[in-house]
Amino acid sequence: MAIPGRSRPATAAFYAAVAVIVVYTVFPFYWAVNSSLQTPQELFDVTWFPFSFSFGNYAHVFDGQPFGRNILNSVFVAVLTVGISLALSLTAAHALARVRFRGRGLLLLAILSVSMFPQVAVLGGMYELIRSLGLYNSLYGLVLSYMIFTLPFTVWVLTTFLRELPRELEDAAIMDGAGPWTTLTRVFLPLMGPALVTTGLLAFIAAWNEFLFALTFTLSDSQRTVPVAIANFSGASQFELPWGNIMAASVIVTVPLIVLVLVFQRRIVSGLTAGAVKG
Amino acid sequence: MAGIVFDRVSKRFGTAEVIRNVDLDIAPGSFTVFVGPSGCGKSTLLRLIAGLEDITAGTLLIEGCPVNDVAPAKRGVAMVFQSYALYPHMSVYQNMAFGLSLAKTDRRETDRRVREAARILQMDHLLERKPKDLSGGQRQRVAIGRAITREPKVFLFDEPLSNLDAALRVQMRLEIAKLHRALGATMVYVTHDQVEAMTLAEQIVVLNAGAVEQVGAPLELYHRPQNRFVAGFIGSPQMNFLPGTLAAAGADGVAVALAGLASPVPAAVAPDGQAAGAAVSLGIRPEHIVVGDGVAAAGPHGRIALVERLGSDTLLHVATQAGHLVVAAGAATKARVGDTIRLGLPADACHVFAADGRALARRGATEA
Ligand SMILES: Nc1ncnc2c1ncn2[C@@H]1O[C@H](COP(=O)(O)OP(=O)(O)O)[C@@H](O)[C@H]1O
Ligand SMILES: [Mg+2]
Numbered sequence: 001m002a003i004p005g006r007s008r009p010a011t012a013a014f015y016a017a018v019a020v021i022v023v024y025t026v027f028p029f030y031w032a033v034n035s036s037l038q039t040p041q042e043l044f045d046v047t048w049f050p051f052s053f054s055f056g057n058y059a060h061v062f063d064g065q066p067f068g069r070n071i072l073n074s075v076f077v078a079v080l081t082v083g084i085s086l087a088l089s090l091t092a093a094h095a096l097a098r099v100r101f102r103g104r105g106l107l108l109l110a111i112l113s114v115s116m117f118p119q120v121a122v123l124g125g126m127y128e129l130i131r132s133l134g135l136y137n138s139l140y141g142l143v144l145s146y147m148i149f150t151l152p153f154t155v156w157v158l159t160t161f162l163r164e165l166p167r168e169l170e171d172a173a174i175m176d177g178a179g180p181w182t183t184l185t186r187v188f189l190p191l192m193g194p195a196l197v198t199t200g201l202l203a204f205i206a207a208w209n210e211f212l213f214a215l216t217f218t219l220s221d222s223q224r225t226v227p228v229a230i231a232n233f234s235g236a237s238q239f240e241l242p243w244g245n246i247m248a249a250s251v252i253v254t255v256p257l258i259v260l261v262l263v264f265q266r267r268i269v270s271g272l273t274a275g276a277v278k279g
Numbered sequence: 280m281a282g283i284v285f286d287r288v289s290k291r292f293g294t295a296e297v298i299r300n301v302d303l304d305i306a307p308g309s310f311t312v313f314v315g316p317s318g319c320g321k322s323t324l325l326r327l328i329a330g331l332e333d334i335t336a337g338t339l340l341i342e343g344c345p346v347n348d349v350a351p352a353k354r355g356v357a358m359v360f361q362s363y364a365l366y367p368h369m370s371v372y373q374n375m376a377f378g379l380s381l382a383k384t385d386r387r388e389t390d391r392r393v394r395e396a397a398r399i400l401q402m403d404h405l406l407e408r409k410p411k412d413l414s415g416g417q418r419q420r421v422a423i424g425r426a427i428t429r430e431p432k433v434f435l436f437d438e439p440l441s442n443l444d445a446a447l448r449v450q451m452r453l454e455i456a457k458l459h460r461a462l463g464a465t466m467v468y469v470t471h472d473q474v475e476a477m478t479l480a481e482q483i484v485v486l487n488a489g490a491v492e493q494v495g496a497p498l499e500l501y502h503r504p505q506n507r508f509v510a511g512f513i514g515s516p517q518m519n520f521l522p523g524t525l526a527a528a529g530a531d532g533v534a535v536a537l538a539g540l541a542s543p544v545p546a547a548v549a550p551d552g553q554a555a556g557a558a559v560s561l562g563i564r565p566e567h568i569v570v571g572d573g574v575a576a577a578g579p580h581g582r583i584a585l586v587e588r589l590g591s592d593t594l595l596h597v598a599t600q601a602g603h604l605v606v607a608a609g610a611a612t613k614a615r616v617g618d619t620i621r622l623g624l625p626a627d628a629c630h631v632f633a634a635d636g637r638a639l640a641r642r643g644a645t646e647a
Contacts, residue, residue, distance in 0.1 A: 177350075178352075191367060
């Protein structure tokens with residue numbers, strides 16, 4: 001299939017470039033699926049296709065360790081983080097986008113700069129905070145700490161989106177007798193679906209994959225989230241890394257993300273281009 | 280019906296004074312149009328009435344009550360926005376019922392009012408549609424309908440027709456006039472379109488840089504502009520202005536000496552304290568300049584630089600010794616570029632403006 005207005009070699013080069021990008025992005029995940037379906041013996045050779053289709057690794061993951069519990073923990077933490085982040089950032093964004101007050105620009109910059117600190121830099125302080133709140137080794141402690149990196153960008157994205165909504169829409173709501181809360185929930189919120197889905201999904205992925213805080217702020221296996229649990233998988237001996245199990249577990253926790261993204265695909269795209277479309 | 284009174288109202292945004300000391304009376308049930316160049320504060324004045332902006336100084340009264348501190352929804356005022364500002368996720372019905380539902384109006388009453396508004400605007404069949412499935416004209420109707428359902432005492436329109444094409448604009452203009460007759464409510468309308476202003480208004484308010492230049496009936500502004508700004512702003516094509524000096528000033532009129540003319544041009548205006556020798560400008564509308572054989576040889580004459588044929592009329596741009604003049608010569612004129620033409624400036628069609636822009640009072644000008 002030639003692209004109209006382009007020569008054959010150019011078209012060939014274009015598709016070659018596409019192929020390279022696809023391989024580059026998809027290969028690691030394929031490799032994980034591939035490894036997860038092989039027996040430990042097969043793993044020592046480089047095989048490009050899992051001829052044996054052994055599901056033993058998958059069964060093994062749930063054997064003798066609370067991996068199911070870990071998944072539920074991750075779901076709980078990620079969902080709660082997303083819910084609280086969106087609720088807080090929606091109200092914050094409304095103030096930052098639609099209310100004129102002194103120091104608004106400075107506040108926005110401060111929020112952005114919070115997200116620039118590397119996680120390690122806040123680890124110590126966060127640890128003390130969580131200890132003093134009695135949230136050590138608790139999933140709520142994780143939710144609290146995750147909001148330090150989800151809130152800055154949810155606030156920013158929602159603020160940008162709210163700013164794009166026409167002022168006359170708000171004026172019309174005011175003339176109709178709506179206060180700020182009614183305007184936000186009944187006029188703006190229904191128009192913000194794409195932005196909420198996009199930011200919510202990104203926050204979900206960030207919380208779902210987080211490792212450092214989860215490792216530091218939880219102690220017992222029953223409070224672990226998936227990334228830490230996977231890292232703690234141990235093999236038959238101290239010197240064996242259970243690759244097959246790790247890969248199987250990775251696939252198990254990645255698939256829900258892929259499904260989520262596919263389900264919301266159309267709304268994500270419209271969310272990312274939201275600024276270009278007027279309500 | 281409610282009258283609106285501006286009592287020395289000012290509005291500042293930061294340090295910029297956008298509305299300066301406006302005194303204005305809007306009679307109950309009247310149709311008032313704000314006109315003025317872009318950025319002169321028309322929308323801001325309207326938003327002050329609506330309560331969407333706070334008044335910096337002065338008092339605004341609606342029905343005799345100061346409303347400076349009354350919430351927008353409690354003023355009995357409804358507004359139609361330039362961009363329509365319909366709620367995109369609500370159906371036409373929900374758009375029109377939103378304000379009523381927030382005011383906890385009885386469901387049956389809400390339904391009655393929405394259907395009544397839809398009937399008045401002939402859009403009963405659109406009630407279930409979303410705004411995105413409507414044409415520009417239909418959206419405009421919904422925006423007006425949303426205002427009607429609230430049964431306000433005052434309607435505010437901010438350039439409601441500027442996004443419509445020419446044919447639709449004429450049609451909606453007529454509908455708004457009809458609506459005003461039917462509802463009898465006070466209407467305040469912002470536009471930069473002369474025709475809309477002249478045809479709709481009972482009273483026109485000409486604004487310039489945040490201040491009121493003149494208030495009056497359309498034809499009064501046309502015939503007796505109080506200053507040069509209003510004279511230039513009302514009327515299309517624009518009034519011609521020629522610089523000159525006052526040659527004679529008497530009780531029965533004045534005469535203005537123009538550059539290159541042997542004898543001064545008489546004008547039927549009162550001297551108003553201006554003495555001979557004062558610098559003035561002479562104003563005359565293109566449609567009042569006389570062309571043809573009967574014109575005295577003493578008037579300005581010159582070459583036609585440009586001819587614009589509008590179909591219903593023909594505009595001649597003439598470079599005379601006294602200055603550049605635009606002349607409306609009628610559709611039938613045979614004048615061509617390059618012709619030399621003589622022009623007559625009838626004394627009772629001339630306006631004279633003092634150096635500060637103030638108009639000298641016209642004597643016996645014909646008007647409605
Ligand atoms: N919210 C605002 N903040 C600052 N300046 C404003 C604001 N709204 C309007 N202005 C200024 O006030 C002036 C009048 O604006 P506006 O009333 O919209 O003019 P018009 O409707 O006659 O074109 C303009 O110079 C505009 O820049
Ligand atoms: Mg305006």
